[in-house]
Amino acid sequence: MKDIFQNIEAKYKDLNHQLGWRFLTTYSETLKKNSGIALLTLNPGGDEAHKSSILCTPENQNSYLHEDWRGKGNGNDPLQVQVQHLFKELTKHHPKYKKVDQLMIESLMGYFIPFRSPDIKRLIAPEASRKFAVELWSSLLITANLSLVICIDHQTFRDVKSIYLGYGFKLQDEQVYETGWGKIKAESVKASKDTQVLVIVRLPHLSRFKIFGRPGKEKFMDTMIRGIASDALQTKKFV
Secondary structure (H helix, E strand, O other): OHHHHHHHHHHHHHOOOOOEEEOEOEOHHHHOOOOOEEEEEOOOEOOHHHOEEEOOOOOOOEHHHHOEOOOOOEOOOHHHHHHHHHHHHHHOOOOOOOOHHHHHHOOEEEEOOOEOEOOHHHOOOHHHHHHHHHHHHHHHHHHOOOOEEEEOOHHHHHHHHHHHHHOOOEEEEEEEEEEEEOOEEEEEEEEEEOOEEEEEEEOOOOOOOOOOOOOOOHHHHHHHHHHHHHHHOOOOOOO
């Protein structure tokens, strides 16, 4: 992890970022030993008031459970709540986990681009930052031995797919899922290499679209989670 810290810090200074950076929203061990699930969001938000450099959470913690975002109390920010709902649904289908908190703590979660900005449009050096992110995550994703990678933006979804293609994975089935938000869809693609099967998912941005826990809309998420789980979590890795 020391090498990762130095790598991010050097690029942060080189690209003249000003608002700090954050890498993992789980603890460092999840890069090597995890539930088989990863959640990668685009980049950390915030301004001068949030300026800090954070490599990972304390051991056995998860930012979506144990942190107070925007003064709403630990785990109560709308994005945190949506991620908790997502993992609650995944827990129903994971052969090895029965408690959602434990599944979240032992899953790999982080920011694809570690550099903070108020929003993605105001990210300094966006193309160079994205290129660095692809380089940073390339070997980490492969060695993490994942079965399911979840993204909530188009760019990270495309970059994650390209990383796995670069390591010889072949894309197979592609699925599009209704979300109950009109034309807003979710999508997934299955990829494989030798005996390893991986599902890469793109959800709508969960801070803008509340797709979990909406009364009368549960059927959309149930269909999606069942489809994802049948390919990603019901594999010989877990049974």
